[in-house]
Each structure stands twice: as structure tokens, then as C-alpha cells.
Amino acid sequence: MFSRLSIGLWSLDASGYWNNTGEGTVKKLEAAAKIKVLRGVELIYPTHVNEENLTAVKDACRRLSLEVVSVNPNVWADPIFARGAFTSRSAAARKKAVEYGKTAFDFAKELGAGRMCLWPGQDGFDYPFQDDYSALWDLSLEGIGEVARYAKGHKIGIEYKFHEPRGQSLLDSASTVLLLSRMLGLDNVGINLDFGHALLSKENPGESVVKCMREGKLFGVHVNDNYGATDEDMTLASIHHVAPLEFFYYLNKTGYDGWISLDIAPRREDPISACELSFRNLARLEKAVERLDIARLKEAQASSDSLLAQEIVNCAIFGA
């Protein structure tokens, strides 16, 4: 069903998200290439790819037959972004965030990537009254708008997240980003939908797919799992089963033809094995989607018949 399978290269950094350095990128790519179903990778600028290693990374990807799916600007890790990136009250921080966004686009062109996953992780607040929300909105629109206008035609999928690392993020849900996109009036600002982030935002992830696709704004997909309160980035289908089934069902039904990218953070496990397990679980979910009795499901949905729908769904999950 889905053949454009990729990982965020950060998923391979078993010792934690924040310790990534660009130095090991080629080695990580070589490790990733051992994952049989893998066809692409998402890279972070300047964490994984940067001015120093661009050629080496490009060569390695070609040699390993890995497509570069996206180049994503790291607008969170540098201490300059501690109180915000696009929304920082420091002009220097905002300038750097915009530059990172523009450079990520430049690198994407160089590497043949068609989109950017933009996670404005530091744009939000920790404490009540800490900031003026209207100012945050103005600055967010301004900064993201500037990047998007520079990268005209390049799909910018904003990855919303309810919280973490800030106490509360400004762009906290699918609806908020779709609203922002309409405010900006820019076709190339859409959503990179992270399954686990949808759970954190108390969304039904399948419904979020539909909402994004109706707006023509689903530019990328990250998959993983969590318990619903914090973003553990666990292996896919480790905690939830019917929620990812519905997610993939709607991706298929609505004609999403982009990449499905793993975004996991195995802290106590071998990351390659964790990716392989996640892809095996994806294959299991795809088979379960295929086992859904679509004719009867339509019948169930035509009268909101939850019992019939559940029977069909559990037949598909359990195989009988």
C-alpha cells in the first residue's frame, strides 16, 4: 500500500535526540540502508547535513539508494532559541531561525528533497503571563511566512505539537496549523502530521488526516506511538492498534501519496532493530487495512453503527 518509506535520521541516535552531530551522518546512513524496506531519509540541517558534509552526504545517499525526503531546519537545539525561534523577542534569534529555514530549503534543492518538516519546538511559552500571545502570533506568521515565500513551491509541513520542550506550544494542533496556513494565504504552508503528536493533542489521528487532506495541506507523515501524555516516540503499534489502523486507512482512502516516515527515539533499544520492528508493524497494519470489509464498513458508517464498525475492525485486526 505504502511504498515511500523513510526514517528521520535522528531515529538512529540511540543515545538521545539532542546529542546528534553532523559528523556521523554517513555512518548513520549506512546503518539505515540495512533496513530493507527503506527508500528515504529525512535529514536535519545543520545537525545531519551542513556546509561541511554536504557532498559526502549527497554521495552517500546516491551510493546507498536513499532518497532525501526532506531537509528540516533545527530551530530548537541552539541555546539562542531557548526562549523561542521565530517568536523569540531577540531579533538575532529570529534572524537565525529564518536563515536556518532558508538554508534548509537551499540544501533540499541540492539534495533533491521536495519538502521541509518544520518543527517550531521552542515557539511557545512555559509560564502564564510570560509572553504576549498576540506578539507571538505576529512573529510566528512573519517568520514562517518569510521562509515560505523564500521557498516558493517547496512544501513546508509544519509539525505541530501540544507541548515539550515548552510548557505549551503556539502551534499546538492540526486545526491551529491549518488556520495559520489560511492566515498566511500561502499554498506551500501545510502540515507534517506526526501520529504521536496527534495523540498528545487529543486528536483522533485518522480525523486529522481527513482534515488536512480536505484542505490539501498534508505534506508529510511521521509515525510512532506513545501513551498519550508525553512524546516518548515509541515503536509503531506498540501501545495503540485501532488508532494507527484508522490512520493508515484514511491515508489510503484520501489518496495520500507522500512519504511515511518513522520518527522514533529508542533510548534503551538498538535503533535499527526498533525501526525494523516498526516497519514490520506497519506491514501488519497495512494487511489489516486490506482485511477491512469496506462494503460493510460503508454500510455501518451510513448509519453511524458503531457495533457493526467495531466488528469489522476487530475482524481485520485479529484476522478473524
Next chain:
Amino acid sequence: MFSRLSIGLWSLDASGYWNNTGEGTVKKLEAAAKIKVLRGVELIYPTHVNEENLTAVKDACRRLSLEVVSVNPNVWADPIFARGAFTSRSAAARKKAVEYGKTAFDFAKELGAGRMCLWPGQDGFDYPFQDDYSALWDLSLEGIGEVARYAKGHKIGIEYKFHEPRGQSLLDSASTVLLLSRMLGLDNVGINLDFGHALLSKENPGESVVKCMREGKLFGVHVNDNYGATDEDMTLASIHHVAPLEFFYYLNKTGYDGWISLDIAPRREDPISACELSFRNLARLEKAVERLDIARLKEAQASSDSLLAQEIVNCAIFGA
């Protein structure tokens, strides 16, 4: 600071939300009128006001000097709405929902009310796969759009809610309703912002005020409190203090000049006393807003200085 103070008349039904009948409306209005600061009431059609008691209700309001703030269509209690109102797969249910919406507008004109609080409480789903989300969106846009076009010029404040009575609501957050409003392209479709619902949706309620006001779509406000997981509709400022302080701060700062309406459900307490306590707490919060050192707060916010902001805020709350 706020003088347009009202209650949802349902707040007086101590035996629970669902047992309201229109029969006792005049008695409830008389009881409500004893609340000294009260200037208005929100009424539900046909629960509180209907074809039978319209004149009596109108007379009582005039006699008691109570303005009718809104007439809100009850699109949730009738069993016909069990699987949705505007989004039901039953054409009869949808028709009834639209009719209720239109009639509520007619009654509002009759009673001099300038707006409607529209809570589509049954529009959502309980179980995964129970319904087709795209169909739900189409039907929601169609039904709400029809009411809004009929009630041209009349402010329709949609009250979003994350869940309850359904497992998940379609219109689940401030952003979702603002997005819906842009989809509809209708000026008179906005938000009735319920403080407790904002908490359930994991929003910062002050930020929600700002977001709505920036879109010019804050049509009404309900206040109450809860623990964050379920909509207990508790007395104002019983659980949270800094969150409602920030909420009222931003209502004032952004120039909101509409009604502040109590929406509480005292189950084990005398409802009149519970309303009076809530209004006393509102007065306490207003005084605390006035105690905020605005000049220093601006200074704090200009650099996202959370420690300074907190010092100012706790001085204002505790009075020193």
C-alpha cells in the same frame, strides 16, 4: 471592569442539566433576579423558552430587568440527536437541528437577544471507524452554514468542546471553530468561548481569547472551572486562579465588550449561592487584574522573562 454579567439559566437547575423543562422558567428567572450583579440571562430553546411560554418569559424578563443575552438551540437532548444533530446520518435529525437553530434566532429577535450560543454537543463520534469524518465535516458545514445564513447579522458563537457527551467532538477547539468559520466565509460564525472547555482542550484560555479576538470572532464567554479532564462546570476560581486571571486580563486588554456568562452545574449545592460565590470570585479576579503592574509586565514580556512575570502575577493574586 466587566458589567455585562449573566448566567446560563441552566445553571440554576440543581438537579442536573438534562432535567430542565420550560415550565419553571419564570420561577428560575425570579430566583436568578435575586443575584444582585446579574443583568442578563442565556436561555435555551425549547428548554427554557418556547412557543408556549414566550410571552410569559418576555414579560418576566422585562419585569425583572433581565436582558436576554442569547437564545441557544438545544440540539443535544432530544433522542433524535443521539447519533448527531447537524451531522446525523438521519435527514430528519439534521432538519430538526437546523429548524431549532433558525427558531432560536427567531426567538432571539423577539426577545431582543443579539446572539446565539450554539453547542453542537452530539456532533462527533464515540468509536473509531464509526463514521466517515469527511461526511461529518460536510454535514457540519452545511447545517451550521444554513442556520448562519438564515440568521444573517446575528452572532452565532459556536461552543466547542473536546468531548462529552460523545467520545470525541468534531468541533473540539478554538482553532477548529476559527478554521470552520474561515471555511464557511461567514462573518457571523464565531466562538462562544467556555473557559472550562478551553481547559479540557488543553488550551491556555487566555491565549484562546487572543486567538479569537485577532480573528474578530469572540462572540460570547462562559465561565466556570474544572480539573481539566471532565466538564464538571464548577464554581469559578475554585480550582484555578492564575488561568482565569490571565483569561480576564486578555478579555480586558483585547477590548472584549460582550457578556460574561456563568455556566456552572452545582449538583450538591444551592445553585443561587453557587452563582453568587462565582460572581464574588469574578470580582476578586477583576481586582487582581487591576493590581497587575502593567508597566513591569510589559517589560517582562518584552524578553519573555517568566520570573518577573510570575512575581507580578503573584503580587496581584495574593495582594502583596
Next chain:
Amino acid sequence: MFSRLSIGLWSLDASGYWNNTGEGTVKKLEAAAKIKVLRGVELIYPTHVNEENLTAVKDACRRLSLEVVSVNPNVWADPIFARGAFTSRSAAARKKAVEYGKTAFDFAKELGAGRMCLWPGQDGFDYPFQDDYSALWDLSLEGIGEVARYAKGHKIGIEYKFHEPRGQSLLDSASTVLLLSRMLGLDNVGINLDFGHALLSKENPGESVVKCMREGKLFGVHVNDNYGATDEDMTLASIHHVAPLEFFYYLNKTGYDGWISLDIAPRREDPISACELSFRNLARLEKAVERLDIARLKEAQASSDSLLAQEIVNCAIFGA
């Protein structure tokens, strides 16, 4: 695997929990008897069985080959319990709660039931400072202790619940009830473990089984499902799959030989169909438990190998 299957008779009241009356008990039993796998029922005193209908209920159960699993005292619905039952500050309310508990035991003897599910739903508080917690604990120990000493030898499974109908319950988790049991020093005070309540209390329900069984205090089990925030009492395995799998795995592994009782509240569905679906899902989960590769699972657990454990688990769920 599990053959002692029952339902709480309240699961058949499609119009909601609170409207049950004893009048329709025989009809409900006749409806329940159509559920093929069903062998027992839990009854509430005086809601389902009482002084008026005891003989009729007894005869019906015999005629329909339904064992009475438990008689559970309704210490929540009478308005006298509005501010607590065993912990009410009203001596009359406390007396009534204890009497209900004792009478439920008397009826159990009459009906051949070996245990009681005791849900002290009103024992808790809504607002901070509303009550003195030490007094609540004293009264809870006193009242439950009196019932337990009266019903010596009769298993009293306390059903803890985090919240609802009160803002917070006193007996809010498995650990709290096990602690209470040790405080009382009474062998017959244990737990009726409700799967959905364990989710609400943020427990891993399988771990709760183990904790209760280690203390020798697992007296009964209720199954259902929910989203984790409110007690929707949904059909089993509608939302979660791996959590109930692990729950049944540990019930089996630890040698639980009591009843498995459905406790669901289908509000918009036919309740008999909802029970049948839940039992079909139970059978699916039992088969999945049987598909677990136990030898490899032990190997995985011997080194906390989460990836191997997940592979085994998803093979068992999806059938491959």
C-alpha cells in the same frame, strides 16, 4: 480459557445507568439469557433485586440457568448519599450505607452469590478544602469495616475509581484499596478490578492484576474500555488491544479463577448486541493470549527486551 462469564445487569439499561428500576429485572434477565456464553449476572441491591422481587428474581435466575455472581449495594444513587455514603457527615446516610451493605450480603446468601462488588462512588470530594481527609479515612474504614465484619467469609471486592461522580474519590487506585485492606486487617476486603477504572487511574491493568493477586485480594473483574479520561464503559477492545491482552494474560498466568463480568454502558446501541460483541472480542483476545510464544516471552522478559516482547505480542494480536 475463561468460562465464568457474566454481566452486570446494569449493562442492559440502554437509557443510562441512573434510570434502572427493580421492576424490569426479570425482563432484563430474560434478555441477558439470550447471550449464549453468559453464565452469570451481577445484581444491584435494591436497584435490581430487593425485598419486593426477591423470589421472582431467584426463580428467574434458576429458570434461565443464570448464576447470581454478586449482589452489590447501591450506595450512590439515593439523594441521601449526595455528599458521601460511608463517609457522609450525616449519620443517617452512613447508617443507610452500612445497612445496604449488610442487606446486599443477606440477599447474596439467599441467591447463592459468593461475593459483593462494593463501589463507594460518592465517597470522596468535589472541591479542595471541602472536607477533612482524615475524617473521610476514619469514616471509610469504619463503615466498610462494619459491613465486612458482618459479612464474614463473604468476599467484598471494592471497586476503586479515580473520579466520577465526585471530583476525586477516596479509594482511587488498586494500591489505595490494598492499603485499606491491610489497615482493616480483614481477609474478606479486597478488590473488584474494573479494567476501565484501572485505565482512568493511569495504571497498567495487567500490573494491577499482579499486584492484587500477590496480596490474595482479587475478588472480581469488570471489563470494558474507555479513552483514558472518563468512564465511558465502552465495549471491550474497542479502543485498546494490547492492554486488555496483557490483562487477560496475567489473569490467566496468576491463576485467577473468578468471574469475568462485563460492565458496559451502551447509550446509543442495542445493549444485548453490545454485550455479544464484547464477548466475541474477549474470545479474540483469549485466542491471542494462546498465540503468545510463551517460551520466547520469558526469554524477552528475562532481559527486559522490549523489542522481542513486542514482536511476540504483535504476532499474537495480528495472527502473524
Next chain:
Amino acid sequence: MFSRLSIGLWSLDASGYWNNTGEGTVKKLEAAAKIKVLRGVELIYPTHVNEENLTAVKDACRRLSLEVVSVNPNVWADPIFARGAFTSRSAAARKKAVEYGKTAFDFAKELGAGRMCLWPGQDGFDYPFQDDYSALWDLSLEGIGEVARYAKGHKIGIEYKFHEPRGQSLLDSASTVLLLSRMLGLDNVGINLDFGHALLSKENPGESVVKCMREGKLFGVHVNDNYGATDEDMTLASIHHVAPLEFFYYLNKTGYDGWISLDIAPRREDPISACELSFRNLARLEKAVERLDIARLKEAQASSDSLLAQEIVNCAIFGA
């Protein structure tokens, strides 16, 4: 009201919890000593105090008039504890955890500290089926028991936490630790109650105080604040007001005479200023406790009168 005020020295590490090294301990103590109300510090072994710097730390504390409140074994940061400390399946890890516990006690004697805060942060699990819960319980009882028997007479306050860094902790609530203490039958195993952890476990922190004090097991207190979902360790009284008010009210009422220790993690703020603000807020809360009309509060609680209780409470918070 409370004069034994301390901080966990880790609160001063503005760059994050995990980067602490023992090297800077004296400098941190000197910084801490500038906080006027401060009388004590909690130290972590071997993070802050260890075989190399014991004399230097001891001298610095004497010179700066800082009492050492506790020495807490770091059974979480060493990679050997990645899959558990006391509950690890690796005998070497368990041995190291026990040794750390014993050595922390030895250091406490040397430094004149009367207790230990023991946070078994890695003892739990991430994924369902990853471990055998009965084995986890056996190992937890064994390891903690061994430390407690070695440190006879020394108060070991276990700091429970619902989750983080593991997906779920074994010792997840006040009730669970009190149950463990009864299982062990050791007088010196009790609770170090962290206000924020009580929030994470969905407890009413005041009720947790009462529960611990009734068992005679409240050995230490950590204060901070959070939003309820993750352990942000924010400044005290930044998010919640009535909850910490009730917490301090019950600490006072039940006669707690131990230390009140700040456990905060200012990531984007100056840590000394954040501590000072927290202590100012503590003083504000103490004054509010003193403003409570105790006579009327008793009257309110004698009939669970929530409205009267709230009036008293908000008078005390707002000062009128």
C-alpha cells in the same frame, strides 16, 4: 510556619538535571547560600558528594551554615541502570543500586543528614509485556529492603513518580509506597512526597499528606509545580494556588516538622532567582494559610459545605 527550608542542590543546575557533576558542588553551595531563607541542602551521591570531595563539601556546608538534609543515591543516571536499578534483570546493576543506597547512608552519617530521598526512577517499564511485574515487585522489595535494613533508624523517603524516565514506574503513587512499606514491615521506609509528582499521579496533594501522616511515614517534602502531565519542576505556585495552599495547610495541621525542600528545574531562567521566587511564593502561601478562618472552615467541613469552604479559601488567597 515552616523554618526548615532547603533546596535539592540539583535545582541550581540551570543547564539540566543530567549534566550535574560533583566538581562544582562547593560553588553551587556558595551560590545557594545567598538565598536568605535557606538553611539546608539535599545532595545526591555520587553526583554532588562522593569519595573525592567529601571533606570539601562538609567544610563548605559548615562554613556556609547549610545543614545537609539528605544524601540521595543516584540510581538513575548511570547507563548500567538503563533497564532498571533495584529491579534490573542484571545482578550487577542491582548490586550497584544497593551499594549506592548503602553508601548514601554512610555519607549521610558523615554529613549529619537524618534521611535519604530515594527515587527509583528507572524501576518500571516502557512497553507492555516488556517485563514480568511479579519479578519487578520481588526485586524492588528485595533491593529497597536491603538498603533499609542496612540503614536502620535512617529515614528512607521513597519518591514515587507516575512516569518519566520510564513509560510507567513501579512505585507510582503515595498509596503504592505506603503499601510497599507495609509489605516490608520496616519502620524506616516511608515517603518523600513531591508536590508535583502527586499532581502527576492525579492525587490531591493535601490528601496525600494526610494519608502519609496517618501511617507515620512522611519523611520529606519536595515542592515545585507543573501542568499535571509532565514533571516540568516549575517554580512553586506558578500554575496552581489552591492545591499548594491545601498542601501546606495539611502539613501544618498534621504536625509535619521535617524539611520543605525546593525541587525545581529552571531551564531558561537563573536558578538562584527561581529559588528565591519560589520561597517568596511559599511565604505568600503561608500567610494565606494563616488567613484561613479555621473556625468557619471546620464548620464547613462538618457538613461538606463546599461553597462555604471555597469562600473561606478565596478570602485567604486574595486577601479579601
